[in-house]
Amino acid sequence: MEISYKNLNSRRVAVFISGRGSNLKAMLNNEKNRILNGEISFIYSNEKNALGLNYAKKFNKDFESFPYKKKNEGHLLRILKAKNIDIIALAGFMKILSSHFIAKFKGLIVNIHPALLPSFPGLNAQKQAYDYGTKISGVTVHFVDNDLDGGIIIKQRAINIENCGNADAVTKKILRLEHKIYTEALNILLTKKWHIEGRHFIYE
Numbered sequence: 001m002e003i004s005y006k007n008l009n010s011r012r013v014a015v016f017i018s019g020r021g022s023n024l025k026a027m028l029n030n031e032k033n034r035i036l037n038g039e040i041s042f043i044y045s046n047e048k049n050a051l052g053l054n055y056a057k058k059f060n061k062d063f064e065s066f067p068y069k070k071k072n073e074g075h076l077l078r079i080l081k082a083k084n085i086d087i088i089a090l091a092g093f094m095k096i097l098s099s100h101f102i103a104k105f106k107g108l109i110v111n112i113h114p115a116l117l118p119s120f121p122g123l124n125a126q127k128q129a130y131d132y133g134t135k136i137s138g139v140t141v142h143f144v145d146n147d148l149d150g151g152i153i154i155k156q157r158a159i160n161i162e163n164c165g166n167a168d169a170v171t172k173k174i175l176r177l178e179h180k181i182y183t184e185a186l187n188i189l190l191t192k193k194w195h196i197e198g199r200h201f202i203y204e
């Protein structure tokens with residue numbers, strides 16, 4: 001399917017989480033402060049005890065939590081449709097969306113990854129980068145397709161990790177950046193005229 005800004009009509013975003021939810025919290029604060037140019041209309045967690053669900057409650061947002069399983073996909077898709085969701089933003093969502101779900105969702109799915117893809121895909125990307133000894137790492141926001149962390153890149157930002165000293169410090173430095181970049185990337189998707197050419201995400 002060809003995707004472009006023309007796919008968007010509601011500017012309603014759903015955020016999928018599994019745990020801590022600090023990216024969700026940053027987005028909710030940005031929405032409240034009118035820095036995010038869209039509306040977070042639904043939050044889904046596959047973990048019922050995810051800490052991030054506290055932010056859903058605090059900000060008075062609709063949310064649901066149930067396991068992400070094949071038998072629940074239809075239910076989740078129906079909720080997203082009923083809520084007229086344009087964009088799913090994965091934020092620390094620890095399940096891999098099925099190709100069926102990705103094909104059936106009539107909208108965009110994006111993810112944030114704590115490294116400069118295509119370097120260090122998968123889990124513990126910050127530690128991977130630190131252990132490898134790279135001097136620079138960063139954040140990538142990308143579309144989700146059927147390749148793990150392999151979708152078209154929307155936005156990246158690099159930072160120097162040379163003097164971090166350990167993987168935890170890298171993780172903290174990258175996380176601060178994540179909290180800014182995710183909203184910036186969503187704002188581009190929500191407000192700019194953009195299209196895809198090959199693997200290139202292009203916006204005016």
Ligand code: GRF
Nearest residue numbers: 020021022023092112113114
């Ligand atoms: C972030 O580092 C994100 O890049 C990765 O998982 C972590 C989630 O953190 N995909 P949080 O739940 O948003 O605090």
